Every structure is written in structure tokens, then in C-alpha cells.
Amino acid sequence: MTTITASPLNKQLARFKEIHVGGAQYLDRLTAGDREAIPLLVQVGKLIDSIYIRQHWSGNEALHAYIMGQDPREAKLELGLELFKGPWGLDEEKFIKSIKEQDKDGHVHQKIHIPHEPPQHGNYYPDDIKKQEYLDWVASLEGQDKLDAESYYHVVKRDAKTGKLYAVPYSVEYKDFLAPAAELMTQAARLVSDQSLAKFLKSRADSFISNEYVQSDVDWLRISKESALDVTAGPYE
Structure with a gap:
């Protein structure tokens, strides 16, 4: 019961x-x-x-x-x-x-088990992580590994066997949602009348797969004011 x-x-x-x-x-x-x-x-x-x-x-x-x-x-x-x-x-x-x-x-x-308050770090980091542990881990990294650890488009996970931290791109962590979303946005891009919106939809679909968001952010800013539709979909707070 x-x-x-x-x-x-x-x-x-x-x-x-x-x-x-x-x-x-x-x-x-x-x-x-x-x-x-x-x-x-x-x-x-x-x-x-x-x-x-x-x-x-x-x-x-x-x-x-x-x-x-x-x-x-x-x-x-x-x-x-x-x-x-x-x-x-x-x-x-x-x-x-x-x-x-x-x-x-x-x-x-x-x-x-439901925590008394929502975790400050959400589910972007392990439940048991402490700030100093994260800072020490980042300080131990170099090059792309360090960039990934501090990226807005990665989550931090803990290896269940070793206890070590590692970064996972959004495109992998949320692939079960982002892959179908990318396909839907690609389909929508073929249908919409405004070409600047179509360009954004296609580039944002690519971002969902590649985890690279700079170009699609630029395309979003360039959507024409004449577009009848305004679409926002991405890693925004």
C-alpha cells in the first residue's frame, strides 16, 4: 500500500x-x-x-x-x-x-524521497556534490575538459564505480528529447513562410545534435520582425 x-x-x-x-x-x-x-x-x-x-x-x-x-x-x-x-x-x-x-x-x-527544498544546483550536478569538490575538480582539468566542466551546455555527473566527476553535453544527456525535437524543428522549417525563421529552426535543430549554440543564437536574433511566428527553444534560464 x-x-x-x-x-x-x-x-x-x-x-x-x-x-x-x-x-x-x-x-x-x-x-x-x-x-x-x-x-x-x-x-x-x-x-x-x-x-x-x-x-x-x-x-x-x-x-x-x-x-x-x-x-x-x-x-x-x-x-x-x-x-x-x-x-x-x-x-x-x-x-x-x-x-x-x-x-x-x-x-x-x-x-x-523528496527534499525539503529544491536543490540549489538542480539536477545539473550530483545530489551529494559540494562546491569545493567541484572547484577542486575544475582546477585539476585542462583544455577542452576544463571548458566542458564550466560550460553552460554540459551537466556534471559522478561515476558510480570510481566516484569521479565528469561532464556530459546536453546533446547526450537529453538526447531522448533533443533528437526528436530537432527532427520536428527541421520539419517545421520546411513549412514556415518566413525564411529567417526557417533558418533559425534549422540551425537550432543542428544545435540540439551538435551541442554548439553560437550560430543558432545569432540566427535567433536575426529573425525578421515581419515573421508571423516567434519561436524560442533552447538552453535558456
Whole structure:
């Protein structure tokens, strides 16, 4: 048997309001190709959302999968996770207090341990890392290894056997999301009417695979003001 202990979310959810975005005046500007591209770009957004969930906290994906798999459904908890992307609300206090499981012998244990506060370093670094350990490790590196360790586009992992730290590019760590996102953006680039937007979509798709973002950042800045669509997708805070 599993028990979920949670705080009421009514006050926090009351601060949000669902609104309808768009209308005929916006849609009239879109070509048929633009309209075909929008569902593809929405899928990209959902994939990027999944990356954020993984980045927020090391146990976040397991927590989301568990809550979303409840029967009957936990509608408010699902909405809370959708809005806050983790078990902590606007005040950074966790609204999912604990998930405990009782085994066949009657012993109760934590099924998913949820920290009291969101980790300051998210899931970009090992849960147990200390700042000085990271600084000492970076100081021991040279050349490309050091650049990777300090890169905005890498995460730091710990080898399970040796305990040593190492850097992993986003293109590898999030390949299961970035590869399909790149394919969708490439498809969308063939459909959109504005060529400056198409250029950005193609170069950003390349960035998702290569882990090199300079050119696609430049292309993003050069999207024409006349473009009916504005797309932002990438490693931004």
C-alpha cells in the first residue's frame, strides 16, 4: 500500500487563471504552412518541458511518472506538477510532502524521497556534490575538459564505480528529447513562410545534435520582425 501526503493547493492554484490566447486577427496572418508548423512546434515545447522536469531535481521524473499513473487520478497534484514542474510551489515549500510504501511485512519506507527544498544546483550536478569538490575538480582539468566542466551546455555527473566527476553535453544527456525535437524543428522549417525563421529552426535543430549554440543564437536574433511566428527553444534560464 502506498500513501501520498500532500498540502492543499487551493490558494496557490487560485493565483492562476486559464486564458484563451489568439483569435482570428492572429490566424489571418498565418500561411497554410505556418499553421501546419504550429502543432510541430507545440510538440517541441512539450519535449523541452520534459527536459526541464529532468533538470529540476534528480527524482523529478520518477515523481511525475508516479503521480500521473495514479488510479484514481490526483487531478490537483497533476496540475500542481504541471505548473511548478516539481513538488515545490510558489513559496518553494513542497506541496507533496511524502510518498510512503508499506511492504508485505508491514514496514513503511519512503518510495520517493523528496527534499525539503529544491536543490540549489538542480539536477545539473550530483545530489551529494559540494562546491569545493567541484572547484577542486575544475582546477585539476585542462583544455577542452576544463571548458566542458564550466560550460553552460554540459551537466556534471559522478561515476558510480570510481566516484569521479565528469561532464556530459546536453546533446547526450537529453538526447531522448533533443533528437526528436530537432527532427520536428527541421520539419517545421520546411513549412514556415518566413525564411529567417526557417533558418533559425534549422540551425537550432543542428544545435540540439551538435551541442554548439553560437550560430543558432545569432540566427535567433536575426529573425525578421515581419515573421508571423516567434519561436524560442533552447538552453535558456
